Amino acid sequence: MTLTDTAAAVPARRPLPAEERHATELAFLAAHDEGPRPPGWRLTPRSVITFVCGSDGESLKLPGPHGTLPGRLVIAPKFVGERAMVERCVVTLAGERGLLLVGEPGTAKSMLSELLAAAVCGTSSLTVQGTAGTTEDALRYGWNYALLLAQGPSPEALVDSPVLSAMRAGQVARVEEITRCLPEVQDALVSILSDRRTSVPELSGTDHAHVAAAPGFTVIATANLRDRGVSEMSAALKRRFNFESVHAIPDADAETALVRRQAGAAVERAGAAYAVDDAVLDVLVTVFRDLRAGRSAEGWTVERPGTVMSTAEAVQVAVSLGVAAAYLPGGDLLDLVPGHLLGVVRKDDPADHARLLGYWDGPVRRRAEDGSALWRRLWDLRETLR
Template identity: 75%
Template sequence: MSQARQFDPAEEVHATELAFLAAHDDGPRPPGWQLTPRAVVTFVMGSEQPLTLPRGRTIDAVPARLTIAAKFVGERALVERCVVTLAGERGLLLVGEPGTAKSMLSELLSAAVCGTSGLIVQGTAGTTEDQLRYGWNYALLLARGPSREALTPSPVMAAMSGGAVARVEEITRCLPEVQDALVSILSDRRIAVPELAGGSDSAVYAAPGFALIATANLRDRGVSEMSAALKRRFNFELVSPIADLATETALVRRQARLLLERVQAPFAVDDAVLEVLVTAFRDLRTGATVEGWEVERPSTVMSTAEAVSVAASIGLAAAYFPSQKDVLSLLPGHLLGVVRKDDQGDAARLLGYWDGAVRRRAEDGSRTWRRMWDLRDQLNG
């Protein structure tokens, strides 16, 4: 259909599943929703068994039996709370460390609830009120004066009038006074346009189904600079890193393989290497090892996304430089590169990790970890 893209929106990738679920569960849905709340949860978390359409119902291009793939790795209860929040009158704010799939969750939720994940505002320090409320087509404004035609709606305004889900990414990066533009939107459920006062266009009202999902990063600014008024209009959900080593390793492998497939390179990184990589990331992220040893946390974020990119780099090195036999030896260098971002002290903390966890595991007789301990000199570079 269209030309190749690096990214496809969720509603296109999962179009079949969405259509299937809409037909599968015809229970009551909140006004303006495409699916029932239960189906939204199923869409995000996946169904373990194949689902079957109710007897006698057939829809074009939708199979009668389908297993919904799991898309978000995490707690079901969290997704349930998100869905319930969206059905209410408050905004949903997903907070968490970087790389915990907050944005993906928000994309999946909006695609499932309203069929589009495209009404998005990316928050930066340069985001202005126009992008949250409305702007003007200045040429038209100057030529004709204020009119509905000269008004350019923001994604949020478009979502309001269409009864869809608007997404604001990294909301805390916007200036506080810009963020506060959302306060009246969330409480009054309308945007007043004073320039057009007196006419029927003087306000844009939210259609049923309008909801707002914002994401915020706990590391770079946190929610500390949000005004109390705005906070009170959001339900907060903390998205935690993946709780389980095997799940995270599997995710890293899957994602890294996808990255390599995109450049048509084979993914030939050993599982043992991946496990060492993910274990090290988890230890440094949580500040404690699986064995319960205390580890000093670097100030850098050790996210799963970062682990994926390291795994992919190692995979690329193995693919493009086949003479490089021992990919494990690349690991300390990559770890150092990940850790040494902001704080000089972080490199020392990595040394501490080597002294403690790595050495002890090596002494316990694990072969890969002994190799890692042997590679410690790479850290002093």
Template identity: 70%
Template sequence: MDTENGTDAERGAARQIEPAESVHAAELRFLAAYDTGPRPPGWRLTPRAVVLFVCGSQGVVLELPDGAAAGSDPVRKMEVSGKFVGDRDLIERCVITLAGERALMLVGEPGTAKSMLSELLAAGVSGDSTRVVQGTAGTTEDHLRYGWNYALLLAKGPTGEALVPSPVMAAMRGGGVARIEEVTRCLPEVQDALVSILSDRRIAVPELSGSSDGAVYAAPGFTVIATANLRDRGVSEMSAALKRRFNFETIGPIADPDAEIGLVRRQAHGALAKVTGQTAFGVDDAVLGVLVTAFRDLRSGRSAEGWEIERPSTVMSTAEAVAVATSLALAAAYFPGDRDVLSLVPGHLLGVVRKDDPADADRLLGYWDSAVRRRAQDGARTWQRMWELRDVLKG
């Protein structure tokens, strides 16, 4: 069928977001050939290779050992990109948890890349990160267990053909990783269903009792990665029984400011290239430095110089910084020369802090009157320009 925007096939060819196993397919193939050491049951890569996949080779070009089969891929040398900025020891603990078929819980403030890390780990371990259940107040037990194709159910009754497996059941059958996002947003009775799945490692289907489809047992390699935001404590607090079935790892903000600036640059540059096809990045390092510094100051409640700052109630996450940097780059690409990119920073910061509490706008103004003013007085040109833009925050 033709449309004014092209054929259906043409419109369906491109996707806004590709799963990690598609984006990094070449690296996954290379690492599978690079490290031929022992692999846990059902794993596509060795635990060491999964850590390499997530953390990258730190600028080192890896080479396949002599005699290693590269399959149909002729690449024998590769530098593996770093995808998650954080403590390598934490990643190793996560991988060891999964290797023991123990469920993994990633907790932290919003925007600390818990979901991204979950996706990368699932892609590295089982080659499929798409078996996902999104936790909400509307999530039901069926989302964790199974449902039915009601047309087939009415026509043939309860049969294995009519059964619609959940992402968790599909992971159990294939010995892969199931991901559950925002588990504390699920109601307690839904969380209880997860307790039995992690304990029994099977899902009973009473409607099919007596047949081979009466229960689905977890194949070797099956495990679960769940995420939970610290801000959601009290929404649907996890029971002690459920907590005992997970190993918990806390994902914190990026400690190194240079690493955070680098991450924001890479992510925003990639988003710009994807949307516009442009390789030129119209946000210079000085602007990124100001942006990330402001986020870090407001996030921690203390400047790099040690000055006390009143924290806004909203989470000033790295993910939000990436979003603002991307907006700045898009403005530079679509409105070239119209405005100084730095002049857009205060307005975007105001948009971020106003999300939760209107009073946060006054806290941002207080940040301008303290840290921004003092840096401007010290002679830093970019901060002088930021101070000159103070009136933007009164809008």
């Protein structure tokens, strides 16, 4: 059977939400730690942290009969970052206070939000994607207009937003890119987070005119630092959130491992095996880290591009290399790296093209001169950046 036949025989899989991808780990942790849980929580706060950060290679053992669950399990790390920051996030949620994750684009804020929601309440699907077109209905409620016209305002005609659904069930609502929403839309959250209830004036005089949040309800929002000033949050709304900054991965080996893992999963969903050489991946991640930091690993100064050289962008380039290796075999993957890098840096500022060339004339050339065969090959590809 050819590669094409194999890909056709195995349909590409959709990305699963965290609660489905890691269902075994979540069930195992629920049985492993029987300690006290905040109201409405599926796991103990300690187990939520273990789920997100991993068990440090330790094989955890269930205390009693385990049915279909494995008796022992190593919990894999899913978020690469500061454990203390994750602990603060969990404490914030346990106190039923809003959590706002801020940072540069591509620092896995959304992934952390999804993992926390899945671990705390078992679902990460109660999500509002913030945009300039997001309306207040997305944070409060809307109407089934056919029922509204037929019978007037009624509980049956009410359509809950993800936030209202989370309030009723005592779960976690997620608001992505909150600063993309207009300020008047954002402020719909002020009374929800402070009073933990929302009013439905159209149902005034009935038992359904007010919805009080069940224990366990809270909100996790995310915001990109690059969007600061797009729709500035009001002081009143800021006071309702605890802010936590999510930074780029400090360790090169950890970032490389994450890129390999995420890209491998994405290529597998595309119906192919991941076959990017580790040496090529190391070069790719090194370039991203150098340009992001404005300084090479050796300490040489690098002019930073205006665009964000995030881990998420590195994953996308690694995915492209993996797909090329699977479906367009025969070439040297390193030959494709300059073109993909150029596609990344051209997104915001045309002057970034010159900055990428400057990087080639600096660290790439110096590493080539130091005798590295891979960097020599990359230096020889400079003309492809023209």
